[in-house]
Amino acid sequence: xxxxxxxxxxxxxxxxxxxxxxxxxxxxxxxxxxxxxxxxxxxxxxxxxxxxxxxxxxxxxxxxxxxxxxxxxxxxxxxxxxxxxxxxxxxxxxxxxxxxxxxxxxxxxxxxxxxxxxxxxxxxxxxxxxxxxxxxxxxxxxxxxxxxxxxxxxxxxxxxxxxxxxxxxxxxxxxxxxxxxxxxxxxxxxxxxxxxxxxxxxxxxxxxxxxxxxxxxxxxxxxxxxxxxxxxxxxxxxxxxxxxxxxxxxxxxxxxxxxxxxxxxxxxxxxxxxxxxxxxxxxxxxxxxxxxxxxxxxxxxxxxxxxxxxxxxxxxxxxxxxxxxxxxxxxxxxxxxxxxxxxxxxxxxxxxxxxxxxxxxxxxxxxxxxxxxxxxxxxxxxxxxxxxxxxxxxxxxxxxxxxxxxxxxxxxxxxxxxxxxxxxxxxxxxxxxxxxxxxxxxxxxxxxxxxxxxxxxxxxxxxxxxxxxxxxxxxxxxxxxxxxxxxxxxxxxxxxxxxxxxxxxxxxxxx
Ligand code: HEM
Numbered sequence: 001x002x003x004x005x006x007x008x009x010x011x012x013x014x015x016x017x018x019x020x021x022x023x024x025x026x027x028x029x030x031x032x033x034x035x036x037x038x039x040x041x042x043x044x045x046x047x048x049x050x051x052x053x054x055x056x057x058x059x060x061x062x063x064x065x066x067x068x069x070x071x072x073x074x075x076x077x078x079x080x081x082x083x084x085x086x087x088x089x090x091x092x093x094x095x096x097x098x099x100x101x102x103x104x105x106x107x108x109x110x111x112x113x114x115x116x117x118x119x120x121x122x123x124x125x126x127x128x129x130x131x132x133x134x135x136x137x138x139x140x141x142x143x144x145x146x147x148x149x150x151x152x153x154x155x156x157x158x159x160x161x162x163x164x165x166x167x168x169x170x171x172x173x174x175x176x177x178x179x180x181x182x183x184x185x186x187x188x189x190x191x192x193x194x195x196x197x198x199x200x201x202x203x204x205x206x207x208x209x210x211x212x213x214x215x216x217x218x219x220x221x222x223x224x225x226x227x228x229x230x231x232x233x234x235x236x237x238x239x240x241x242x243x244x245x246x247x248x249x250x251x252x253x254x255x256x257x258x259x260x261x262x263x264x265x266x267x268x269x270x271x272x273x274x275x276x277x278x279x280x281x282x283x284x285x286x287x288x289x290x291x292x293x294x295x296x297x298x299x300x301x302x303x304x305x306x307x308x309x310x311x312x313x314x315x316x317x318x319x320x321x322x323x324x325x326x327x328x329x330x331x332x333x334x335x336x337x338x339x340x341x342x343x344x345x346x347x348x349x350x351x352x353x354x355x356x357x358x359x360x361x362x363x364x365x366x367x368x369x370x371x372x373x374x375x376x377x378x379x380x381x382x383x384x385x386x387x388x389x390x391x392x393x394x395x396x397x398x399x400x401x402x403x404x405x406x407x408x409x410x411x412x413x414x415x416x417x418x419x420x421x422x423x424x425x426x427x428x429x430x431x432x433x434x435x436x437x438x439x440x441x442x443x444x445x446x447x448x449x450x451x452x453x454x455x456x457x458x459x460x461x462x463x464x465x466x467x468x469x470x471x472x473x474x475x476x477x478x479x480x481x482x483x484x485x486x487x488x489x490x491x492x493x494x495x496x497x498x499x500x501x502x503x504x505x506x507x508x509x510x511x
Contacts, residue, residue: 047077079229105382120299175477179320222493363422376405
């Protein structure tokens with residue numbers, strides 16, 4: 001009996017101790033949650049996932065609405081993924097000025113996870129020595145002024161080739177899907193920069209296959225995936241997004257691997273005169289910071305594939321939106337064409353050297369990026385450690401989304417923010433550039449993770465847009481009036497126009 005009482009007392013004591021421990025942990029968790037930035041109340045298990053996966057899947061818009069209620073630093077629980085959303089230029093300034101390093105990690109989505117791992121990828125590398133080495137390679141060997149100057153002719157070739165394709169298509173007088181031509185140009189340019197190959201040459205079957213698989217991989221990677229938010233579904237991959245993305249990535253790698261093999265067998269400069277990115281990757285000996293013994297073929301494949309995925313859709317989205325806004329605002333279209341046609345005589349091709357004399361054209365690109373940043377949340381960051389931001393606790397591994405779409409439309413910063421008015425960027429008081437120093441306008445990001453290809457993109461986009469505006473007059477297809485254009489957005493890997501721009505190019509003839 002005594003034993004029974006002693007046993008009962010022991011059990012009660014154990015239960016009380018366990019209860020106290022649990023209560024303490026719950027209290028600590030609640031305290032921590034209490035110090036998290038404010039946000040909408042989460043549902044059990046799914047959290048605020050319905051705010052993300054709304055009927056129209058426009059999370060940048062839903063989050064901007066929520067931020068009006070909960071503030072510019074807001075917490076959302078996307079299933080099990082704690083997310084902090086930054087929605088004002090002031091909060092972005094604090095993030096990039098005071099917490100850049102600790103928030104420079106990357107949240108890796110399921111579609112990006114492959115059997116071969118993410119070693120070698122710059123976009124998905126966590127902040128650290130390997131990322132620094134890859135980043136330095138990119139900024140010094142690919143996108144620094146000297147290599148960019150050396151590649152000027154390649155950009156001119158690809159852009160003028162696109163103008164010729166449009167001229168051919170214009171012959172039948174029908175409307176064309178403008179975005180498709182921009183995509184082909186961007187893809188062909190990156191192919192030329194890396195492999196010195198015209199991947200879209202009708203003779204190149206492998207080029208066409210690579211184009212197909214790269215496009216499909218981007219399409220699947222851009223789909224919302226519930227497995228990202230509910231860990232118990234990760235293994236199941238219920239929508240098949242990881243499986244399908246990785247299938248196309250693998251096929252793309254196989255083709256890139258063939259190009260690599262061909263180069264290694266033939267050696268450099270057999271069919272070309274200049275050093276391309278593949279030569280750089282094959283010759284790279286590291287930056288002295290980390291022991292480096294050359295890249296494995298898989299790493300090269302990853303870097304190559306990454307350049308295509310990072311460079312094509314972003315460029316296409318921006319250029320398509322620029323055309324959409326210009327066709328929607330005919331006065332602005334006439335103004336930019338007048339600037340171009342005054343500066344460059346008819347029959348002469350627009351060259352990169354001309355861009356410095358075309359301030360309105362450059363302002364059109366900026367205004368497009370303000371209203372339609374192709375990556376409305378940048379590329380998701382992750383807190384590598386917990387930190388205190390603006391008095392709030394941000395736990396380790398929190399996903400950080402910077403809503404640059406909302407920041408670009410903030411009425412506190414921008415007068416008539418929803419109007420497409422490039423003139424605002426000609427005002428000396430609003431001389432914001434997109435180099436990450438003006439936090440009200442950061443379509444390329446800011447701080448350590450800022451887009452390394454900014455110097456390339458800022459040359460390529462005005463050159464391409466200027467060339468199609470100089471060479472053609474544009475009329476909306478199917479008799480559509482500018483005011484009737486559907487300007488809705490569609491979220492994929494980038495923020496694209498939901499209804500592609502269809503317009504008729506009319507070759508410009510000076511009378
Ligand atoms: C309109 C054109 C472009 C825009 C608006 C853009 C924007 C961005 C943004 C917002 C980021 C993420 C910044 C962050 O994480 O905070 C990024 C990263 C990156 N971009 Fe771009 N990008 C463009 C074109 C390109 C092109 C043409 C390439 C390559 C050919 C490229 C390569 C990359 C790479 C490799 C990263 C990852 C950098 C890192 O994680 O350290 N981008 N870009």
